[in-house]
Amino acid sequence: MEKILLKKALPQWVKALASYTVYSPKKDKEESWNYAEIDHEDFDPNFLNTTLPPKKILFPQKEIFLEFSKTAEGSQETLEVKEVLPEKKAAVIFGVRPCDARAAWLLDKVFSGEFTDPYYWIRRNQTTLVGLACDAPPSENCFCLSVEGSPFSEEGLDVLLTDLGDRYLVKSLTEKGEKLIQAAKHHFHDPKPEDRKKVKAIQAESVKKIKRQLKDARAVSSKLKGSFESPLWDEESMSCIRCGICTYLCPSCHCFDINDEVESASPLKGNRVRTWDTCQFPDFTMHSSGHNPRPEKASRLRQRLFHKFQYFVETYGQFQCVGCGRCISLCPVGIDIIKVLDKVNKHGS
Amino acid sequence: MEANVYIPKLAKIIEIKEEVGGARAIKTFRTVFTNGTQFEYRSGQCAMLSIFGKGESMISISSSPLVKDYLQFSVLKMGRVTSALHELEVGDLIGVRGPYGNGFPMEDWKRKNIVFIGGGIGLAPIWSVLQTALLKKEDYGELSLIYGARTSKDLVFREECEELKKKMRVFLSIDVAEPGWDEFVGFVPQNVLDKKPSSANTIAITCGPPIMIKFVIRALKDLHFEDNQIYTTVENKMKCGIGKCGRCNIGPHYVCKDGPVYSWAELKNLPQEY
Numbered sequence: 001m002e003k004i005l006l007k008k009a010l011p012q013w014v015k016a017l018a019s020y021t022v023y024s025p026k027k028d029k030e031e032s033w034n035y036a037e038i039d040h041e042d043f044d045p046n047f048l049n050t051t052l053p054p055k056k057i058l059f060p061q062k063e064i065f066l067e068f069s070k071t072a073e074g075s076q077e078t079l080e081v082k083e084v085l086p087e088k089k090a091a092v093i094f095g096v097r098p099c100d101a102r103a104a105w106l107l108d109k110v111f112s113g114e115f116t117d118p119y120y121w122i123r124r125n126q127t128t129l130v131g132l133a134c135d136a137p138p139s140e141n142c143f144c145l146s147v148e149g150s151p152f153s154e155e156g157l158d159v160l161l162t163d164l165g166d167r168y169l170v171k172s173l174t175e176k177g178e179k180l181i182q183a184a185k186h187h188f189h190d191p192k193p194e195d196r197k198k199v200k201a202i203q204a205e206s207v208k209k210i211k212r213q214l215k216d217a218r219a220v221s222s223k224l225k226g227s228f229e230s231p232l233w234d235e236e237s238m239s240c241i242r243c244g245i246c247t248y249l250c251p252s253c254h255c256f257d258i259n260d261e262v263e264s265a266s267p268l269k270g271n272r273v274r275t276w277d278t279c280q281f282p283d284f285t286m287h288s289s290g291h292n293p294r295p296e297k298a299s300r301l302r303q304r305l306f307h308k309f310q311y312f313v314e315t316y317g318q319f320q321c322v323g324c325g326r327c328i329s330l331c332p333v334g335i336d337i338i339k340v341l342d343k344v345n346k347h348g349s
Numbered sequence: 350m351e352a353n354v355y356i357p358k359l360a361k362i363i364e365i366k367e368e369v370g371g372a373r374a375i376k377t378f379r380t381v382f383t384n385g386t387q388f389e390y391r392s393g394q395c396a397m398l399s400i401f402g403k404g405e406s407m408i409s410i411s412s413s414p415l416v417k418d419y420l421q422f423s424v425l426k427m428g429r430v431t432s433a434l435h436e437l438e439v440g441d442l443i444g445v446r447g448p449y450g451n452g453f454p455m456e457d458w459k460r461k462n463i464v465f466i467g468g469g470i471g472l473a474p475i476w477s478v479l480q481t482a483l484l485k486k487e488d489y490g491e492l493s494l495i496y497g498a499r500t501s502k503d504l505v506f507r508e509e510c511e512e513l514k515k516k517m518r519v520f521l522s523i524d525v526a527e528p529g530w531d532e533f534v535g536f537v538p539q540n541v542l543d544k545k546p547s548s549a550n551t552i553a554i555t556c557g558p559p560i561m562i563k564f565v566i567r568a569l570k571d572l573h574f575e576d577n578q579i580y581t582t583v584e585n586k587m588k589c590g591i592g593k594c595g596r597c598n599i600g601p602h603y604v605c606k607d608g609p610v611y612s613w614a615e616l617k618n619l620p621q622e623y
Contacts, residue, residue: 288428
């Protein structure tokens, strides 16, 4: 369903969502945009995109899985293990860029299947994603079109907003999205034909403004296999300082670690925690014997690109990259996956 | 709501046997769940063991699923968790979640001969299959075991292997000669070539150090085994056990979920990242 919401009524909409925790991009002390809880007056649509994707709200960098504790009564010791699930509280994220929502749609695939990840799904199911279509690419390294996304793609979103100057065209995409509109329905009106026309024009312009392109990503995907032993991985990873920022900032990277954090050794008390991890760290795959299947930087860069452009395609039929460009813009040594994949493309021919 | 996959069930250690001492110590643990948890599994599957406060480690189940009285794990003391496990005593509690992985396709092996080829701790995953095959002996053809370790002191299930000799052919080996050792001296692949198991209607299962597996497979190929007659298990570092944490992959396969059992026909086409 499509509706019109005047921009000046947006705070009223957010205000009507009092039962939700509301997140949106907010400028932090370092002048960097990041998702934070906001008050109804705070939504500022003047952001391009956030440094960290909204992934952290659905899949936090650190979360507790369970608590363990030992209590001793005389010689009798009792071990207690208690599941710790995320707090039940509806949330809404305003201003999600379509690429980041598409990444959530990819995470959905990872965290379901034969084994469901309860922590992810509790958060995912109670969170409504309100997207903001890109009328211009938020980053000079945007390349969503090359990986089957677009500046107004809808996958993963519950609502999509398109900025029409003094108003938004509000498209609700799911039941969750519909519920959000119903919460302040008197602020929403039916769109006029010219509103719809304007959306089309904005979309057509927006697509033209995307500068970067990965040529024929599906072909790259099939050519990757043949590049496994290529020296190009050594060459391209030479400058890598294995900081892992490419994966920590990635909206679709999902690798994690599980560890026990001990608060007290005696009597034993602590938490089992999940934290983000990265395939770019050598100990990610190192066996306790010291043997490491991916010991060099080359094998780890290769793993990141193979995972995103070949393995994920084989498993889920989609690229595990949404073209947000963060890993390119923020790599401290300028490793550019588009350029690397272009080399793969040439390597095969 | 379905059970939380990340929450282990508590199990009590009811028996500990020291298999191997020294720097590369191996102990076999038998555990029972404290609350009557049902734990159905297949030979070759693994379980994630927890020592609370230390973490988790993926260990292959060395008992047969036909034996319902306990779960058995033979563990090489290596990292933080396995070292902590070695400190435990009978009566202590650990966490167990699983089972994980695919297991051996034993139902496809009816009436076939099985030759088990193990090195060191690699006998653990084999042991479950071997026990299952022995308990259902009528379902299988001839069973034989070729097993070796660095020294006689490094052989696991030593007494059980002697007992086994009454039921099946057992060929042991050690890498270097020792006084009193009257069986084969040399590496496991050499023993395979020496004993020349026939490939006719036979499945070969090999587990052990990667270098041993590589040469055992070469030996089996020399003995005319086809790629789909050879099975092995792969190890990689694991955290989640359910194909999500991203580290145990070999190509698009997650060893924890899609493995750890592979036929050589499958494994030889995957990248060498294990």
